[in-house]
Amino acid sequence: MGSNGRLNRFLRKVFLVDLLEGMWLTLRYDFAVARPGKPKELYTEQYPKERPQVAERYRGAPRLNINPESGETLCISCDLCALACPEHLIVVTSVRDEKTRRKVLTTFSYDTSRCMFCGLCEDACPVDALELTQDFELANYTREGAIWDRQMLEEGPRPTRYVR
Numbered sequence: 683m684g685s686n687g688r689l690n691r692f693l694r695k696v697f698l699v700d701l702l703e704g705m706w707l708t709l710r711y712d713f714a715v716a717r718p719g720k721p722k723e724l725y726t727e728q729y730p731k732e733r734p735q736v737a738e739r740y741r742g743a744p745r746l747n748i749n750p751e752s753g754e755t756l757c758i759s760c761d762l763c764a765l766a767c768p769e770h771l772i773v774v775t776s777v778r779d780e781k782t783r784r785k786v787l788t789t790f791s792y793d794t795s796r797c798m799f800c801g802l803c804e805d806a807c808p809v810d811a812l813e814l815t816q817d818f819e820l821a822n823y824t825r826e827g828a829i830w831d832r833q834m835l836e837e838g839p840r841p842t843r844y845v846r
Contacts, residue, residue, distance in 0.1 A: 741799045741814035744792050746835040755836060756811035759785035766806035771796045792835055794820050795828035817841070 694700060727734050736742070747756045759776035771793035776785040804814050819841035822828045 736816050736818060740816050740818070741801050741804075743815050743817035743820055743839045744794070744797070744803075744830070744835060745813050745815050745817075745838050746790060746832065747811050747813055748836055755787060755790075755832070756809050757787050757790060758809055758811070759787045760808065762806040762808065763803035763812050766802040768800065768802065769793075769796050769798065772803060787832070790832040790835060792830045793828060794830060795822075795825060 748754060749756055757774075759774055761774045761776075764770070764772040764774050773789070773791045774787070775789045776787050778784070779786050799814060801814055803812055815838065817839050819839060820828070
């Protein structure tokens, strides 16, 4: 590379030519979208005020479904969801009822901080007790807040609603 190429590179750096070309491209695109009589298309969602639409097949926060007639959980404590989970984040414990000889769910915990929302636990459930909903607000202030117990799974997440 000759001295002419080095001088050219030096002048481009000094006068910020690349930066100005990038800014010009951005402004040109921005003004090309806004035409007289047609408002600009907004790409920003006004999130707390307007909830975004999620895809139909979106998998978000887990929920333990309950029987609407009896109010009891549909979970039969088969532990298939925990076995299907590749991250081993579901813990199901149960005791056997002596009268009915059936398992009774005692605890159910789900660690949402480690979940990759693959849906294998939902697919493994034979009674559709576990479901991944379309709720996407899972933020917590602590790691312990990301471990959901049975009550939290039955109620579902309670996101903060911002109103003016």
